[in-house]
Amino acid sequence: MRFLPLLVVLGIGTFLYVGLSHDPSVIPSPLIDKPAPVFSAERLVAVDEPAAPFDSETMDGSVWLLNVWASWCGPCIQEHPQLIAFAAERDVPLVGLNYKDQPADARAWLARHGDPFDTVISDVGGDVGLDFGVYGVPETFVIDAEGRVRYKHVGPLDRRALDELLLPAVDALTGVPATGAAS
């Protein structure tokens, strides 16, 4: 009983430490370990190319990344070098979801900043984003070979988040050990 006040203080301290170090703008996704929404949408293609639909079920059997971005999104510019690095360092399909954007703006943005994406989906109305529970841009989803969402990153990926969170999540699924380039 003599140590009761100390225990109370430690308890409150732990509670506050955990509570205050938690970023309230990051909301855990209910999709984690659940099947990713199945969707089909138009790809972003060059002006002279014919329309090409994208069906998310064609990704079944491979681990892939879905990155939500837009040309109107400032933090996406900060994040972009990390996506380019990811495309160079890993042989994992990187699919861009161009959220609530105009195709012409999106094409110009990619021409200016570089295009690391294997495919870009044009989600002009934001319907695909809504099904994925997107509430801000950028967001990045890691989807496994069975089509389940395994990891979600909210906000721009910096180099540290890429190395410490995203790459380990991807490598755990592909079974590829981290290469020296990632350190």
Add this chain to the structure above:
Amino acid sequence: MTARVPAPAFAWRTGPLLALALVLALVPWHAVPAAEPLVSFETDAQRERYDRLLEEYRCLKCQNQDLAGSNAALAGDLRREIRTRIIEGADDQVIDEYLVARYGDFVRYKPRFGGINLVLWLGPFVLLAIGLGAGWTMARRGRREEGAGHPAAAREVDESALNEARRLLDGR
């Protein structure tokens, strides 16, 4: 040394401006609804459900606003989805499942009673009970010690120490 400061030419305007600012400050801006094209429903019951549901869910972009009061694009999308579902005849549970499957429990303004949320609902009462219990125990112990007299009075005093004290106090 005759530098006179010219009277500011626009001084006379500050009074009305201040009055205008005060009047504007009094307008209950928070009560002005978020800009939204008027939504139409076939029945008043549908409209009432819509208005009620918009207050039950959170806009995740601006977390302390409900869907009714938020101007964020995401809130507009969710309002549209809710309206579509109401017109299609979906019941509240279907709409709730739609939102929770995408955004998690956090989208609900009023947390569900059950599961891990019980900590949230009942935690304060448990803490209150612990506090009251601790207070009651301490008060009871204090009273018991009072009844037994001051504990120091009961302690045996070393006779030589007492003599030493007397010697010092009497000044030899």
